[in-house]
Amino acid sequence: MDVVRAFHERDRRALARALTWVESGLPEGEELLKAARGQGHARVVGLTGSPGAGKSTLADRLIEAVRARGDTVAVLAVDPSSPFTGGAILGDRIRMMRHHKDEGVFIRSMASRGSLGGLAGATVAALALLEAFGFDWVFLETVGVGQSEVDIARVADTTVLVLTPAAGDAVQAFKAGVMEIADLIVVNKFDLPGGERVVQELKATLEFAPPRPAGWQVPVLTTVAQSGQGTEELLEAVEAHHQHLERHGLLEPHRIERARFEIASVIQALGQESARKSDALVREVAAGRLSPREAAGRLVARALEAPDQGGEA
Amino acid sequence: MDVVRAFHERDRRALARALTWVESGLPEGEELLKAARGQGHARVVGLTGSPGAGKSTLADRLIEAVRARGDTVAVLAVDPSSPFTGGAILGDRIRMMRHHKDEGVFIRSMASRGSLGGLAGATVAALALLEAFGFDWVFLETVGVGQSEVDIARVADTTVLVLTPAAGDAVQAFKAGVMEIADLIVVNKFDLPGGERVVQELKATLEFAPPRPAGWQVPVLTTVAQSGQGTEELLEAVEAHHQHLERHGLLEPHRIERARFEIASVIQALGQESARKSDALVREVAAGRLSPREAAGRLVARALEAPDQGGEA
Structure with missing residues (x-):
């Protein structure tokens, strides 16, 4: 297979191969990426939040929602590269795999080598490759533990912070400084007790947050990813944010930042x-x-x- | 004041000044550090764990315990450099300030500029300075969110992971891969419901952890920092770990790693x-x-x- 040609013909196996090149730091990957970069028009959406917040289930629902509109989507799931924990985290993502026969959906897991919780350079290179391949959407999902949130906000167009009604979830996000980098906040598992209280807490806290670029007001949404409740509204909010970025010329700065x-x-x-x-x-x-x-x-x-x-x- | 001479005469104001040099990246700091490095005999203990686990209160109790033995101690508290959250986190540390009149205790807060949750190079330089000044103990405390745990384990001789009986605390630590880097695990707030269960979970999980250097067995301890319960046992466990490192020639590799x-x-x-x-x-x-x-x-x-x-x- 001529991988480079096949990649430009949008062959998914070529994409998989190219991602492996990039992940392994091979020169072929760098060559291909150099030629492909700057193409594409993907909306890059980062999903972050503590382990157990339901990010994978939410990503699964968002896949459904964008597919229902006829858009294509890639999911890049980043795991800390621990042999000890890797398996446990991947387990959460099995649900998404039901899309594997859908040609419009591409899912890839990557290890964040070298920086637990943070994004490796290879991840950002992979992101550029998925963009260049021509997906309409790229979802970037990480196990949110500190550095990854900040990194995601640096490379994603829209950063979605996923929390739960669990006591302390909001406080922890606040303390770790991640609320400052969220474009949208979602309280998932909203059917659990305490949901409304957390929403109110978040809204109160957001009043003290520094202003977001071009006056963007961070909305607090609620979802029950398990049942799909709230997914459509979440996708609409993501699109509203994207339009905000477009209207104020903020998309190009994001590409430069990547x-x-x-x-x-x-x-x-x-x-x-x-x-x-x-x-x-x-x-x-x-x-x-x-x-x-x-x-x-x-x-x-x-x-x-x-x-x-x-x-x- | 001749800061360099005063530093070598163990003047605390000179130490404070030198730390500011190092923190600001001034050449004077680098000069002093170069001359002072490699001196000292401090035991460097890292305290890590999620926000709210009670690390500051525990540090406060450990200060009491080492002072009771006549040892001197410095605490380096590292905060993510967020103007938005800084205040909230520092608030937790007010308790420690009651030691400020004790000449044998030195407490310093530093921002982890540039890398939320991670340790900045300046922090490690500050650590070297505190060591060189001649403290018997240096406690390094961070707001544990991901990268900081890994960084702490790289620079501390002994890494103490502080958890609570809160449901999910152990699971979260496990998922984030931080259990692998702990030399000691402490379940603080052990008087809360669920403590014994978490201890059992941790012990079960540790059986799957990769072996630690020279066959060290990670103990799971319990404390109630608020009342002081368990502090003495914790300090003894830290000393046991230090002796283990000494016996197996593992202290020098830690210094090199720093x-x-x-x-x-x-x-x-x-x-x-x-x-x-x-x-x-x-x-x-x-x-x-x-x-x-x-x-x-x-x-x-x-x-x-x-x-x-x-x-x-």
Whole structure:
């Protein structure tokens, strides 16, 4: 199979192969991505929130809703790369797999290597690939534990924070600072006790939040993903936010921000990789004979001299 | 005041000043740190766990316990640098401030700039400074949301994961992968309903955890920080872990790892800073004319050429 040609002909197997290239950091993936980047028109929606909030079930319902409109959709599910926990988290996503025969739906799980909870550079590259492939929607779902929320908000057009009526859920989100980065807040499992109270708490808290770009007012929605209740309203709110971004010229800045994120990820990987390899220099720093900055300079200079695995720097 | 001399004479005001240097990335801080590094004998204990688990109250009790033995202690409390949430989190720490007249106790709050939940390089530099100053103990406390747990485990000698009997607390820790990095697990607020059940769940889960270095068995302890119950046993368990590290030659690797972390942080900060500044290059990547790796190479090379604020690379 000529993967590159097949990719441009929108062959799903080629997409799967290309994603593996990108995930493994192979030069073929970088070449393809360079050629494909900037194409596509996907709306990138990030779903974040604590484990157990029902993000996967909600994503499943949103798939149904966008498919009912005839749109195509890709889901990128990011897991912390722990062999110990990986299985448990993937289990939550089995439900979504019922769409696997639908040509308009593409689901991929990725590990967030190197940064538990955060998005790896490879994830953002995969996102660019899914966009370029031509999906109308890309849902980005992570196990929300801190860094991932912030990262999602940096790369998604619309960030949906999913909470539950569980006592403390809102407080925890508030304390972790994630309420500031949400474009929409959803109280899922709204049929559980305490739902209305949490909605009121959230609305009260939002009054203290810093203003959002171009005066966007963060709505608090309610869903019961298990039954599908509220999904349609959620999708409409996502579309309203997208129109808000479009109207105020805020979509392009999001694309630029995604590229910035990818570059920063490459640099970070470079730093970690070289610090891992150079025991001698690290020992010099530990002993106080070299400053971290001096060591950093030498390591990066060395990494830039060395033939890189991307093959084209 | 000659800060450097005063620092070496163990003047607390000089320490406070030096920490500000380090936090602000001033060259004076780097100089002092270079001269002071590798001195000291502190036991570095990381306290991590979800917001509301009672880490600050527990830290407060541990301060009492180590002071009762005549040891000195510094607490480094790391907050996500959110102007929106900062106040709320700091509020939890007010209790500790009652020690401020005790010369053997030093408490400092730092923002984890740039990486919500994660540790900034400046934090690790501050840690090195507190060690060098000669404290017997350094407690490192963060608002546990994802990345911070992993970072703490990388820099602390002993990592204490603080949970509560609240339903889902253990499951959440398990899912987020943080149970793998804990040397000790504490169920705080053990007087709340469900405590014994959570302890049993944790013990069952630990059987599936990957083995810890040199066969260390992770104990599950219980505390009621509010009343002080269990603090003494916790401190004994921390000491037992420290002896385990000492016996198996694992303390030096921790020191090396801290230096490695600092170097990687410097490279990362350098990269993010330059990616923030270089709109032109980022746009080239977004448009597909340059790969992220090519852009990364150019940016870091440029940053290292430029006169750096650390003044000595």
